[in-house]
Amino acid sequence: MxxxxxxxxxxxxxxxxxxxxxxxxxxxxxxxxxxxxxxxxxxxxxxxxxxxxSKKIDVKGKGVFITGCDTGFGFALAKRLDCLGFTVNAGCLSSVCEGAETLRSSTMGKMNVVQLDVTSDDSVNKALKFVTDHVNKNNLELWAVVNNAGLNFLGDVEFCSMDIYKRIADVNLFGVVRVTKAFLPLIRKAKGMICLKTISKVE
Structure with a gap:
């Protein structure tokens, strides 16, 4: 803070x-x-x-990439930024879930739903290619990446296996690093920003 x-x-x-x-x-x-x-x-x-x-942000030509948009904060942020006029690329773990379908029906017409698993290099690279192609094709700049995807498992240490801890670290830590490293060239080019907003989700 x-x-x-x-x-x-x-x-x-x-x-x-x-x-x-x-x-x-x-x-x-x-x-x-x-x-x-x-x-x-x-x-x-x-x-x-x-x-x-206060200085207003000119949203024209600005794109945003958000991870973890299936539900919760990521979903709400994607809808809000879309309403403000940003071009939103919403990364969803499942591209056919209810949240993804709702985002696709955006009335502003600047919403793209991208299938994204932050624990997979292949998935992140595919999302990067999609966003890069979309940015170049529409003469946009990637103004911000919001690392929102997060996972948590509530339970006593004795009852949590190491696989659970590894899964949490893979999403909450290495997922953030993986996405940030992949999208950093686009962010640097646009002099944009990297944001971290991890929302815990109980499984």
Whole structure:
């Protein structure tokens, strides 16, 4: 987590707890109540100003590749970015699952569903070829890769076999490395970004 953000959250939480502790006394002091109300209004105005003046990303010509789009966060992110106008390449473990079929029916028409198993070099290379061909054909740039595919098995150490640990590492660790290494040339060319968002899934 960003250090500044973490520090800000701590300050905010401590301040919130102090306000709760001294709330009865604060309410009884009109001057303090007025001050807090004014500060709240100033913070609200600053937030609205920052929101209104924040730099918008031009989505034209920008493609995104997301792993693990069958369900969950990857599925939701693919739909959201598609609605925003990005060209989305959604990697799904199964290209015929319900999530993949739903993504294919995207109304924006910029959604591509790619069969992807992050534990397989062959599957990752095929996905890379598809995305590369699509990017070159449509004069796009691969602006971001989101490593979302993740796997977890909840259970006591004694009851988890080494095969389970190896499978988890193959998806959550080596899968991320495998996809990142494969797509890095496209990302470098576009001066894009690599994102990591691993969502645990119980099997």
């Amino acid at each position: 960003n250090v500044k953000l973490f520090g800000g959250l701590q300050v905010f939480e401590i301040g919130y707890l102090l306000v709760l502790c001294f709330l009865p006394w604060v309410v009884a002091q009109p001057a303090i109540t007025t001050l807090l109300t004014s500060l709240s209004l100033l913070c609200s105005c600053y937030y609205i100003y920052k929101k209104a003046t």
